[in-house]
Amino acid sequence: MKIDKKEKAVVIIGTGPGGATVAYELTKRGIPVVSLEAGPRIMKEEYKNDEWPAFSQMAWLDKRTMSGNARIVKDFNGLPSWLVKAVGGTATHWAGATPRFLDYEWKTKSTYGNVKGASLLDWPIDGKTMKPYYVKAENAIGSTHRGGRPPLPANNNYKVFAEGAKRNGYKFYATGPYGTNAAPYDGRPASIQDGFNFQGDKSGAKWNPNVREIPRALKTGKLDLRPNSQAVQLTHDSKGKVDGVLYIDTKTKALHRQEAKVVCVAGNSIETPRLFLMSASSMFPNGLANSSDQVGRNYMRHLTGSVYATFDKPVNFYRGETMAGFFADEVKNNPKRGFVGGYYLETLALGPSFMGAFLEPGGWGKDFADMMDAYQNMAGMWIVGEDMPQPNNRITLGSSKDQFGLPAPNVHFDDHPNDTAMREHAYKVGEKIYKSVGAVQTWRTTPYPHTHNLGSMRMSSKKKDGVVNKWGRCHDIKNLFVSDGSVMTTGAACNPTLTIVALAIRQGEYLASQLKKGNI
């Protein structure tokens, strides 16, 4: 469907799990939507089974800078995050782990108490509210181990991981929940175990919005999908309501304007606050919806790290579904370990190309080469845990410019002592797991460019504490919504996408009902 630029439309910015889900929820209820996506639409046939070419095919490589004490600031200053600029968003490159928040993770302030330096806050919604939406999100994604869907089989990397966990007396390991089909589901085939997830899945077994929400929304006839259209400013009327979106055609560099009655922003946790800040006006000199000064603050990236180990026999860990191995024994909050919150361990494999670049950024020498030399005998796991929100971990407009002459975002990130303590604990557990099954050499790998980007547009019950309310609607501006992971008040230990989709389904329902009632 073609929507006129002069028509006051519902405009959604971004087509990742957040934006595409809201677009589908609205269009399937008959509400026309304009979807602006900064990147191109790339179909699965064009994805590449080759790490660097796949990365450069669609990673977000626009200018960004970093500051802070986290090691990534030094290692990957221009690349704070691994995000995708294409229809389907970063989920085009995602692995597929789909755990839920634990009930108390919606209320970390009440549960953990005051943690020095951390801006913990309870969400304005809870596990009970979210439960039905989690079920819908799992069915949309097709999570294994849920809704009667079968588990994926064990691959080599999982065999090492699970047996190591077992030998240490742990028991909560499994091959999921995971967003790739073990058996055909929802019109998509079963996994062919080709081992390429982070490059985009050529088989279509893996969920991402470009294989489900986008084509289905297009089929309703109500979606005007505009790829290569990067929003650069939100405009507002004299009453302070948003009334349009300025966007660049990234191919021609021409500037366009779409009139809007409602805008949902889902550009992920760096671009969303950046757009709000770039939309400053005489009425809102600090950026839109920013009376609380919370836009861009409390940015989180999850507590991460990896442990790799080599053995004296082959593993071939790059074969099969990359992250179909899940360990939950250390996820529960237990401050006796020396930190609050908890973490999961998940299997992870990289090809030699990425392993060379990421095993030890800046690393060289014999130990490093020995690790790489035993690549065939290598197993790997990823640590993902709750990190502490901190007000100064923050997205701001920096002094450098992007290719359009717009202020590039700066990402400031300091590790909180709780993050450091948790990472140390997780490294030890990871090493124990691998040593118990005969590891020859183990390696503690520092965080990669952030794949989980959360929290910079925090959801809060009180206006002064955040940017959006429990529906993801801006406290300050009634017809402006945020629909991505940036609304996360706190991040919990789990991978975020299932929750982003669940929140977006809920927001889509709400927004549709408000539009139908004429409340917006």
Added chain:
Amino acid sequence: MTITRRNLLLGAASAIAYTQLSTLQTKADIKIASKAGDQQMVASMCRALYPHKRFAENIYMDVAAGAIKKGNADTGSKIMFRVGLDGLQAKKFDKLSFKKQTKYLKSIEGSPFFNLVRGHTTVALYDHKQVWKILGYEGDSFSKGGYKKGQYDDLDWLPNPRIEEHPDLAAFLNDSSPTKYASSKIIKTN
């Protein structure tokens, strides 16, 4: 970059290299590391950085060629690369023992020349298709239909694990009395 004695020295050396280079400026398009043996010298540095007995010389030579190309990218890089290469030559780096090579590399670690060669090598070496073969990595698999049962799970030195969730998992995750853990609010940070 923080100013250390070494950087200052490198800075001084660059100045000298620059004057040498500018006297040569009349000849069009100077290329550094174009003499016989230069590529071998850089290759010996690549190997010392990432020593793999199983990797043939041509692999390190390919990687060195890429590093030299980056060294020729612009005047600044040319000057920087020349100084670095001079350093290797002065030490007869390719003739040193691995231990002495490592010692020398440690002494220049962090210099722009070191950063260029190391940064390039860690990417180019492990992205080299011959290296993939030696390491046992199979690359593209979609075109071959992915991996079948008996391939993605061919590891036979450990028992086959459970793939379903443990029956107690839901109870463990849903245990909704987290406050029982919250009595202690002290964070130890080591």
